[in-house]
Amino acid sequence: MxxxxxxxxxxxxxxxxxxxxxxxxxxxxxxxxxxxxxxxxxxxxxxxxxxxxxxxNPEAIANNIDAVAQFLKQNHPDYLFPxxxxxxxxxxxxxxxxxxxxxxxxVDGTVALDTLSTPKQAFEAAKQFGKLSRLLNRFDSSKLEPTIAGFHDLALRFTQFKDALNAASNENKEKAAKEIETALALEHLLSQYLQFKSKADFPDRVMHHDTKISNALLDQESFEGVCVIDLDTLMPGKFISDLGDMMRTYLCEFSENETDLSKITIRIAYFSAMIDGYLSEMGSILTDTEKELILFSGKYMIYMQALRFLTDFLNGSIYYPTTYAEQNLDRAKNQFKLLEELFANEEQLQHLIDVSLKKK
Missing domain, CATH: 3.30.200.20 (Phosphorylase Kinase; domain 1)
Known part of the structure; x- marks a missing residue:
């Protein structure tokens, strides 16, 4: 080329x-x-x-990374921040x-994985994202600019879904009838978030906002965490953005492009490892409200992504690249199934969270 x-x-x-x-x-x-x-x-x-x-706004990206890099250099000079x-x-x-x-x-001697194959990898990646947040705990997040406006704003995404629903063709609405019904029935997740959003102990923090496994560099031999990369979405946000996105992308063996919904299940061992890794860094600084919302973070981010796929399908698939006409609808079905699995396993998952919190 x-x-x-x-x-x-x-x-x-x-x-x-x-x-x-x-x-x-x-x-x-x-x-x-x-x-x-x-x-x-x-x-x-x-x-x-x-x-x-x-x-x-590339300048915002540059300014954000520069500000964080300077803070880390002054306060945590041994931390690898690329x-x-x-x-x-x-x-x-x-x-x-x-x-x-x-x-x-x-960063020599490291690997960026496309998929997780062991719980240890989930632990190490989650630990690295948690470590960055912990080291930036005293950084004033208001000094950073949003690099993508409304990126993880569920209220915005729900409004966009309703607008798409009102403008969609009858054909697309008929094809997505079940998913539309599910999306509307789950609006209570937005209401729950809005109840917590303004609480004093639910602070804005410096969040990575894109915590898929490929954005954590691991040692290519030991698979121990080294650092995080792809810092373009480093900006103010709630902790649920990072932890919830890890739940969305780490817990199922298959991606959102899988159409066999029977394969969309939660790997409990990976969930436990991810929570232990994240809380090994963040457990000591999360507030009571944040601890209460740990499992909710997964519901929030999975629901948001399902809405985004469904919205794009109703709009005629103008945002996410597709290889066939109903791919975004299939992606929405996939994410709603993952969310269903999270609800179905909620009692066990919450128990694992409670056990992990007691270790800190």
């Missing part, structure tokens, strides 16, 4: 095409990503440009032909 990196971009970081090897990595669906390897010493970097369709490398002019981004580029360190 032809590489389209202008020489000026390399020069901005003191590099030349003659001194490095360039390899395109990743899917390229959101941001364009390249691996740069220094020919002389083998040192590696990740060069990436931001997709401005998804991230409309912030972008400064350009020769001292900036964390370089603008070229309308694209915002940044160069980031490559």
């Amino acid at each position: 032809e590489l389209t990196i202008d020489e000026s971009i390399l020069k901005a970081y003191g590099l030349t095409r003659e001194t490095i090897n360039i390899q395109q990595i990743g899917s390229g669906l959101i941001n364009g990503t390249y691996l740069l390897t220094n020919i002389a010493n083998g040192k590696k970097f990740v060069l990436q440009y931001l997709n401005k369709v998804v991230f409309t 912030a972008p490398v400064a350009s020769v002019t001292g900036h964390s981004m370089y603008l070229q032909a309308g694209k915002h580029w940044r160069l980031m360190p490559f």
Whole structure:
């Protein structure tokens, strides 16, 4: 594949095409990503440009990461936080032909998994996301800007669903009739969240907001956690964003694209490991209200994602990429089934949470 990196971009970081090897990595669906390897010493970097369709305010991303990096450097200097490398002019981004580029360190000896295969991996990943939140506990989250407005705002997502329902074709509404009924019946989850939202001990924190397993780097041999990556959505939020997204993506063996709903079940051992990993870092600083909402965080995030898939289907699938006409409807069915499984196992899952909290 032809590489389209202008020489000026390399020069901005003191590099030349003659001194490095360039390899395109990743899917390229959101941001364009390249691996740069220094020919002389083998040192590696990740060069990436931001997709401005998804991230409309790249400067906010840069400012947020810079602010957090400075705080961590001053207060937790030993923590590995893979912030972008400064350009020769001292900036964390370089603008070229309308694209915002940044160069980031490559963390050797690590692996980013696409899927979890052991409870230990769930423990280590959850521990890393919890550790970042714990280290930033005293950071004033109001200093950060939202990088995607309303990203995990369930009230917004429910409103968008209702708007899509009102505008949808009769054909799509008929196809999704059962899922629409389920979505409306679960509105009480939004009401429950709104009851807690303004409580004093339900604070805004610095959250990662995208805690899928591939965003935690693990040691490639021991699978112990090393650090977290993909910091574009580092912004103010509630703790339920990170923990709930881990529940949504770690607990089932199969992704939201699985259409055989009999396969959508919860792996109890993975849930236990994930909770233990997260609470090993955050258990001592979560408030009473946050502890009360641990299991709710999974309900919140799974319901939100189901709504988003259903909304996109009703809108004609204009947001999420699809390979067939009813894929977003199938994804919504998948997520509603996962939520059903969470409700069905609630008593056992809450017991595991209670046991884990007593360890802290």
